[in-house]
Amino acid sequence: MPLWAHKPRALLLRSSEVPPSVTESFILSGYRCPGYTFAQCLVSAFQPTNETGNFWTHFLAVFVFAFHFLEQFWSEGPGPRELLDPFYYPLWNYFLGVCGLLVASSMAHLFNSMSLVIREICFYIDYGTISAYTVGSSLAYFYYIHPRGPPVATDGATNLSSSPWPGGECVGWLSALMGRMGTWFEALYVPTACLIALFCTLACCSTRHQWQQYRYLIRTLVFLLPFVVVSIPVFHKMWAGGGQGTSRFFLRHCFWLLASGIFNVSKIPERFSPGKFDIWGHSHQWFHCCTFMSILDELYMIRGEIQELGMGPPLLPRVPTFLSTFGVMLLLLLLLASIVGWFGVRAYARQQHSKLRKGD
Numbered sequence: 251m252p253l254w255a256h257k258p259r260a261l262l263l264r265s266s267e268v269p270p271s272v273t274e275s276f277i278l279s280g281y282r283c284p285g286y287t288f289a290q291c292l293v294s295a296f297q298p299t300n301e302t303g304n305f306w307t308h309f310l311a312v313f314v315f316a317f318h319f320l321e322q323f324w325s326e327g328p329g330p331r332e333l334l335d336p337f338y339y340p341l342w343n344y345f346l347g348v349c350g351l352l353v354a355s356s357m358a359h360l361f362n363s364m365s366l367v368i369r370e371i372c373f374y375i376d377y378g379t380i381s382a383y384t385v386g387s388s389l390a391y392f393y394y395i396h397p398r399g400p401p402v403a404t405d406g407a408t409n410l411s412s413s414p415w416p417g418g419e420c421v422g423w424l425s426a427l428m429g430r431m432g433t434w435f436e437a438l439y440v441p442t443a444c445l446i447a448l449f450c451t452l453a454c455c456s457t458r459h460q461w462q463q464y465r466y467l468i469r470t471l472v473f474l475l476p477f478v479v480v481s482i483p484v485f486h487k488m489w490a491g492g493g494q495g496t497s498r499f500f501l502r503h504c505f506w507l508l509a510s511g512i513f514n515v516s517k518i519p520e521r522f523s524p525g526k527f528d529i530w531g532h533s534h535q536w537f538h539c540c541t542f543m544s545i546l547d548e549l550y551m552i553r554g555e556i557q558e559l560g561m562g563p564p565l566l567p568r569v570p571t572f573l574s575t576f577g578v579m580l581l582l583l584l585l586l587a588s589i590v591g592w593f594g595v596r597a598y599a600r601q602q603h604s605k606l607r608k609g610d
Contacts, residue, residue, distance in 0.1 A: 262299060271458075274300070275360045275518040280528040282363035293362045298529045301359045307538035309356035310546075312349055317347050318546065322553055339575040340393040344552065346579065347379075347386025348545055354379035355538070370597040377454040377469075378586040381447035383475040385546065385582050388443035393570050394555040395483040395496065396439075439482070439579065440574075443602035444582050446476045451586055459600075463522060470511045477507065484551075499551035500546060513537040 260355070264280045265273045272281060274512060280300035295305050332338075453472045457465040483501050483526035512518075513533045520527040527533075569576075 278525040303535040304359035339570040345389040347383035351383040503547040510540035
């Protein structure tokens with residue numbers, strides 16, 4: 251019995267009535283029939299389907315995040331106030347990464363019922379924007395949290411710090427090792443984050459047709475790698491004993507990420523009561539809520555670091571440029587778009603091949 255019906259294509263179906271690639275574990279009903287029009291998808295945002303909560307939990311989050319982000323410029327405090335000051339280039343890239351993630355996620359859940367090919371492309375884009383978000387975080391971490399040393403003057407201008415990992419900050423073999431690897435870190439941190447982002451997108455897109463039994467576990471573990479690499483500046487600062495605010499917000503950030511991973515892999519609560527949480531309260535909605543809470547705590551951590559940076563000279567040991575921030579993000583997006591396009595073409599070819607076989 252459909253939950254809602256006005257037109258034949260607007261019927262909500264049970265898991266046995268839709269293609270296997272559309273079904274979710276322990277979700278028994280509330281599926282939209284593949285073949286929705288664009289208008290029907292928009293209308294479905296206000297109807298009880300198993301994607302309604304997935305859409306709103308990230309779509310509303312865009313506006314909440316934008317409000318807290320802009321507080322940085324409304325509040326009184328140290329640092330420049332101009333929105334387009336180069337000091338804020340990394341922050342704006344972080345903003346674009348987060349908003350891209352939230353918008354792509356909500357749109358993927360809203361429009362994935364237009365066709366099976368569009369469904370695949372929607373989630374390929376979703377994985378790509380998650381990767382772009384991790385690189386946006388790496389730019390913010392690199393410029394605002396990365397250990398700061400005194401700026402080096404060359405040709406009368408302030409340039410990058412030659413040793414941003416001062417060995418005297420803390421005692422021990424790790425500190426000495428960090429001191430020796432500082433130059434390498436400066437050169438490789440952001441490029442490594444970009445390469446890992448590309449790898450994660452390739453891996454997650456592949457799980458839509460390979461290793462499907464373990465797809466949720468693989469996707470969760472795959473994105474653990476960029477988290478560890480991108481968080482190196484935070485780990486170093488915590489090891490050095492600096493930034494109590496950083497530690498507090500980062501630990502909360504980790505807690506929410508852990509909670510989101512548990513929901514995504516365990517499929518709780520619908521695992522224990524299949525059919526009861528088909529529309530509201532299933533694990534993917536809780537996964538969305540936890541990931542957004544982790545992003546908010548990450549934003550609070552970055553804002554705290556920005557305030558600390560603005561309390562005295564130098565404002566930054568390395569000056570952000572348009573090329574080193576927006577240029578990096580633009581190049582990454584072009585590469586991610588090529589990956590999404592490649593997988594999209596393959597999805598379309600598979601569908602055409604399947605139609606030909608059925609025709610035979």
